[in-house]
Amino acid sequence: MDNRKKIKQQNNIVMALKKDNAELTKQNYDLMKKYQVKTSDPVVNDVIDRIFIRHQQGMEKFKRTMSQNSKTIPEWIEETIEENIDAISYMSTLKDRIVEREEKLLKDIDIMKDELTIITLINEKKDQEIEKLKLEKVEAVEEALKVADKLMIKKVTMYENKLAKYGKEKK
Numbered sequence: 228m229d230n231r232k233k234i235k236q237q238n239n240i241v242m243a244l245k246k247d248n249a250e251l252t253k254q255n256y257d258l259m260k261k262y263q264v265k266t267s268d269p270v271v272n273d274v275i276d277r278i279f280i281r282h283q284q285g286m287e288k289f290k291r292t293m294s295q296n297s298k299t300i301p302e303w304i305e306e307t308i309e310e311n312i313d314a315i316s317y318m319s320t321l322k323d324r325i326v327e328r329e330e331k332l333l334k335d336i337d338i339m340k341d342e343l344t345i346i347t348l349i350n351e352k353k354d355q356e357i358e359k360l361k362l363e364k365v366e367a368v369e370e371a372l373k374v375a376d377k378l379m380i381k382k383v384t385m386y387e388n389k390l391a392k393y394g395k396e397k398k
Contacts, residue, residue: 245290248286248290252286252287
């Protein structure tokens with residue numbers, strides 16, 4: 228029974244500490260909001276906000292500040308190495324994805340340029356065909372005019388001949 232009492236007492240202490248820590252975290256958050264640091268640079272403001280959010284996450288997870296952490300210097304160095312290895316992995320993955328997308332975009336651009344060239348050539352060919360048809364029509368109209376002129380001359384000559392013949396007959 229004595230052990231159960233001790234465990235219950237320890238659990239009560241732990242619960243009280245967690246409650247106090249949550250309250251301190253909330254107060255800390257409220258203070259940070261009240262005295263929020265803002266600069267004229269939105270990038271710097273974003274970094275400050277991220278640091279604060281990361282701090283809040285760390286407090287929730289580890290229940291103590293970085294200064295309260297009792298890691299040794301080699302442990303801190305190892306932690307930093309591991310974090311940097313992760314960061315390098317993330318950056319390498321992102322780089323590969325960016326290069327892959329860039330290559331795809333460049334291929335798409337080449338395809339679009341080729342399609343544009345084809346469309347331009349088709350349009351130029353159509354323009355040439357239109358010009359050719361216009362010339363053919365102009366030539367056909369000119370030819371028709373020549374034929375019409377010849378017919379007109381022929382008819383006028385015929386009428387002149389008839390008039391001349393008719394005039395000789397009347398004299």
